[in-house]
Amino acid sequence: MDKEQFIKKFASQFEDVELPNVYETTDFKSLSTWDSLTAMSVQLMIEEEYQVTVTNESLKNTIRVIDLFELVKAKQALK
């Protein structure tokens, strides 16, 4: 699982965030356009691209993009 690819796909779910503004340490829920619909887009992207499900509850427990990447990676390893 490629981290840079993940960050790129993650950033593309935001309406107004240019890719260079999203880093692995970005606190994504503090981005101005983070809301329920963006969360849903991210969850759908993860399910389609990485074949794992990230629930709202799991999202609540992640802060940085890298935390989400690690969560997805761990879920994939468990499959």
Next chain:
Amino acid sequence: MRTSLTKFVDIKRYGLWVRLVEESDAEFIVSLRTNSELNKYLSPTNNNVAQQVEWIRKYKLREAMGREYYFIAMDMEGKKLGMNRLYDFDSSSFEVGSWLFSANSPEGASIKADLIAREFGFETLQFSNCRFSVHKENKKVLAYHTSFKPVIVNETDEEYHFLLSKDKFNNYRTKLLNFLL
């Protein structure tokens, strides 16, 4: 025309409490509809609460005839979070719109309320299709709605007009609920 179901609308589902709008909701509705962060793609509303009360009075007549349902979604403590509406019924379909939620609503609340409203249209009112329009620039809402795989039935310079079947709604709802619950 469908029978009015007013007295049955007191829905507690997915961690939300949904009821029909009352005149006392006018100030809340105006506060959201005149919020420039939220109303970019809505039809214009002025900030006159008395006019909103008058609009609700007229709406209540349509509601009593089973022609329209305007929902207020709250958390389980009764704090108002947002609203949406089913209207313009024909023999097989309803339109869904006026979807607006406070920016500090709990995560997923707006989506859960959308599911509850459409469940009401499909299951309680027994319609087989749902219609909705989305502004082409409203990319986030467009992405949400198109993920249900609706059919585009018309298009203007500004908007797409969609039709979503009950089957497609049910299929995709299952997936969404996996994320939300």
